[in-house]
Each structure stands twice: as C-alpha cells, then as structure tokens.
Amino acid sequence: MTYRILAINPGSTSTKFAVYDGENQILSKTLNHSVEELSKFNCIMDQFEMRKNEIENILKENNIELKTINAVVGRCGGLPPVKSGAYFINDEMIDRLTNRPTLDHASNLGAMISYSIAKEIGVDSYIYDPVSVDESGDIAKVSGLKGLDRVCLTHTLNTRAMAIKYAKQHNKNYKDLNLIVAHLGGGISLNVHEKGKMVDFVSDEEGPFSPERAGRLPSKMLVDLCYSGKYTYKEMLKNIRGKGGIVSYLNTVDAREVEEKISNGDEYAKLIYDALALQVAKAIGELATVVNGDVDAIIITGGIAYSKYMTESIRKRVKFIAPVEILAGENELEALAFGALRVLEGEEEATVYSESDLAKA
Structure with a gap:
C-alpha cells in the first residue's frame, strides 16, 4: 500500500506544505503572507483559520481530496523537552501549544492545523522531531554557571533526517552509527548522534556565528555591552539574533553575495567567511570528543551547504576525524513526510504526548 501524507511547515511569514505518495512528492506549495495580511491578527494563534483555509483551498484547486490522505504531519516548536521521532x-499537546508554549512561534500552528484537518477526515496526525528534542544526558547540560544549564535547541528535524538519509544511502542502520551533523542556514547548529540518539549539541547561540546570529561571544565583553547604556534589552537581543553574524560585518545575510564579494577581491569578506568555516570546523571537533573520536561520518547540510567554497573549507579541516558527506538543503517537508511514512509502515512507533510522562523523564 502507498500512503498519502500531507506535511505542513508554517513559518513567520509563509506556510509551506506538500503532499507525498510514499516518498514521491506530488504537490509542493509555499504561501507567502504579507505584513499587511498578518497585521490583522492579534497573535500567531489567531492565524490558524486563515492558514488552514488557504491550504485546503489549494489542495482542492489541485484535485487532491482530503479523504485520500492517510496522515497529516506538522512542524512544531513550543513544547517542553521531548525525545526524537514522532508524537501523536x-x-x-494542543492545550500546551495554545496556552503555555515554550516557544511562541508560527511553527506551533503546524501541529494545530494538522490536528484539525486529520480530525475532519478521521486519520492520525503527528509532529516529528520538533526543535525541543533533547536526548542529552546530565553531563551535557552543565554550562559552567550553576542555574544556567545548557538548553538543547538545534535544527533537529533536518539534521536527524539527514543522518537517517546518510545511513540509508550507505546501506547502514542509523542506530549503528556515530554521526556529527552540521546545519548551515540562517542559523547554524550542530549535534552528535551516538547509535541513534542525539547525545550532545552546539546550539546557534553557543557555537559558530551565522548570516544573522552572533553565536558564541566573549562573555565579559558581552556583559559590559549590555550595561553600557547604548542598547535596550530588546536591541541587545536583536544584536545577537537578527543583526549579529555575517550581516553585522558585511551588511548582507546572503552567503551568495558574500562569495561574490570574495570573487571580486574583497579580502575583508574572505576573512569573515573563512572565520565562519573555521568556527564550524572547531565545533565539529568539539563534538567529536563526545564520542571519543569514534565518528563514522560528518554530515554538512542546510542552505549554505550548497556552497562548495564553504563546504570544502570545512572539509579540509575536519576530514582527519571522519569522512565528510554533503547533503545540502533545508529539507523540512521531506523530513516530516518521511518520518510519518516510517510510522505508517511500521518502521517506527509514534509516542502519545503526555505532560505527566515528560515530567517523569
């Protein structure tokens, strides 16, 4: 039997969704939402009906009847720490996302829209690998200042999907491998997978800078800047997430523009770009120590992984650790759909979401 799956990935100003028959994508759409359109809503949750109706209208326009869909899967963010994989x-879950989200983001609508559509047609709905996945042990939580534990927030959906994809492409079992995965996008994060479990991480606020995020900063200098009187609290947050990283040095968040500057002889652009590659390589080396250097492969993914300049700069620094595989792109819809497919085909089991069970974990 071939299963038909609807995957939904809402973002701040867009809603991406796709329909898959098995592993074959038969429809993919991106709905862009203007500032004017979104300004009509008091909060993100109020956008639910608008986004859901637009999805259903486009499915109808493309002659895809809801009753032909076997499962709906959505992206999700604002949950407490959970394990990897699928959750019903x-x-x-809807109550948590509506009233007590840990992260107030449009991605939470992915679960809400999926649940609503699935209930209408009498099928199961899932989330898969939300950003709150945390399988790290207590030792990984220690930061260096009591009461300020490290928080596991990484690009889990794409990185874990690429780890599973790598294993499949090489006819190996994901649960038999030790893999380091680096996601290079608007934000950059890395994690290490030990025998199928994501045991440690470098989040986008404690590792390499990225096109618009500052990453790890000198702590004393940062504290001094916070109390300098030059910036408000909100402005400082924007300095490290939105105005930090490449854009603070080169006034662009587009890696392609940076590479064009380099090709035109801009030595300063080359310095900043090379520094980014070095920081990613250092983070990979950092995570290699978690598994005592026993690394089967290093995977580089995300949008910037399309850059041969960047990936080769990283590869030459880390190839002594393990072979480097490039799996470029941000493949969230595919990752969602394939995760749900593995559940439907019996390769994985979905977990029933329970706040009391999370508290016991």
Whole structure:
C-alpha cells in the first residue's frame, strides 16, 4: 500500500506544505503572507483559520481530496523537552501549544492545523522531531554557571533526517552509527548522534556565528555591552539574533553575495567567511570528543551547504576525524513526510504526548 501524507511547515511569514505518495512528492506549495495580511491578527494563534483555509483551498484547486490522505504531519516548536521521532497530536499537546508554549512561534500552528484537518477526515496526525528534542544526558547540560544549564535547541528535524538519509544511502542502520551533523542556514547548529540518539549539541547561540546570529561571544565583553547604556534589552537581543553574524560585518545575510564579494577581491569578506568555516570546523571537533573520536561520518547540510567554497573549507579541516558527506538543503517537508511514512509502515512507533510522562523523564 502507498500512503498519502500531507506535511505542513508554517513559518513567520509563509506556510509551506506538500503532499507525498510514499516518498514521491506530488504537490509542493509555499504561501507567502504579507505584513499587511498578518497585521490583522492579534497573535500567531489567531492565524490558524486563515492558514488552514488557504491550504485546503489549494489542495482542492489541485484535485487532491482530503479523504485520500492517510496522515497529516506538522512542524512544531513550543513544547517542553521531548525525545526524537514522532508524537501523536492530541488535545493535551494542543492545550500546551495554545496556552503555555515554550516557544511562541508560527511553527506551533503546524501541529494545530494538522490536528484539525486529520480530525475532519478521521486519520492520525503527528509532529516529528520538533526543535525541543533533547536526548542529552546530565553531563551535557552543565554550562559552567550553576542555574544556567545548557538548553538543547538545534535544527533537529533536518539534521536527524539527514543522518537517517546518510545511513540509508550507505546501506547502514542509523542506530549503528556515530554521526556529527552540521546545519548551515540562517542559523547554524550542530549535534552528535551516538547509535541513534542525539547525545550532545552546539546550539546557534553557543557555537559558530551565522548570516544573522552572533553565536558564541566573549562573555565579559558581552556583559559590559549590555550595561553600557547604548542598547535596550530588546536591541541587545536583536544584536545577537537578527543583526549579529555575517550581516553585522558585511551588511548582507546572503552567503551568495558574500562569495561574490570574495570573487571580486574583497579580502575583508574572505576573512569573515573563512572565520565562519573555521568556527564550524572547531565545533565539529568539539563534538567529536563526545564520542571519543569514534565518528563514522560528518554530515554538512542546510542552505549554505550548497556552497562548495564553504563546504570544502570545512572539509579540509575536519576530514582527519571522519569522512565528510554533503547533503545540502533545508529539507523540512521531506523530513516530516518521511518520518510519518516510517510510522505508517511500521518502521517506527509514534509516542502519545503526555505532560505527566515528560515530567517523569
């Protein structure tokens, strides 16, 4: 039997969704939402009906009947720490996302829209690998200042999907491998997978800078800047997430523009870009120590992984650790759909979401 899956990935100003028959994508759409359109809503949750209706209208326009869909899977962010894989969406999860989200982001609508559509047609709905996945042990949480534990927030959906994809392409079992995965996009994060479990991480606020995020900063200098009187609290947050990283040096968030500057002889652009590559390589080396250097492969993914300049700069520094595989792109819809497919085909089991079970974990 071939399963038909609807995957939904809402972003701040867009809603991406796709329909898959098995592993074959038969429809993919991106709905862009203007500032004017979104300004009509008081909060993100109020956008639910608008986004859901637009998805259903486009499915109808493309002659895809809801009753032909076997499962709906959505992206999700604002949950407490959970394990990797699939979770059934239920009333308890919707209550958390509606009333007590840990992250107020449009991605939470992915679960809400998926649940609503699935209930209408009588099928199961899932989330898969939300950003709150945390499988690291207590030793990984220690930061260096009591009461300020490290928080595992990484690009779990794409990195874990690429780890599973790598294993499949090489006829190996994901649960038999030790892999380091670096996601290079608007934000950059890395994690290490030990025998199928994501045991440690470098988040986008404690590792390499990225096109618009500052990454790890000198702590004393940062504290001094916070109390300098030059910036408000919100402005400082924007300095490290939105105005930090490449854009603070080169006034662009587009890596392609940086490479064009380099090709035109801009030595300063080359310095900043090379520094980014070095920082990613250092983070990979850092994570290699978690598994005592026993690394089967290093995977580089995300949008910037399309850059041969960047990936080769990283590869030459880390190839002594393990072979480097490039799996470029941000493949969230595919990752969602393939995750749900593995559940439907019996390769994985979905977990029933329960706040009480999370508290016991």
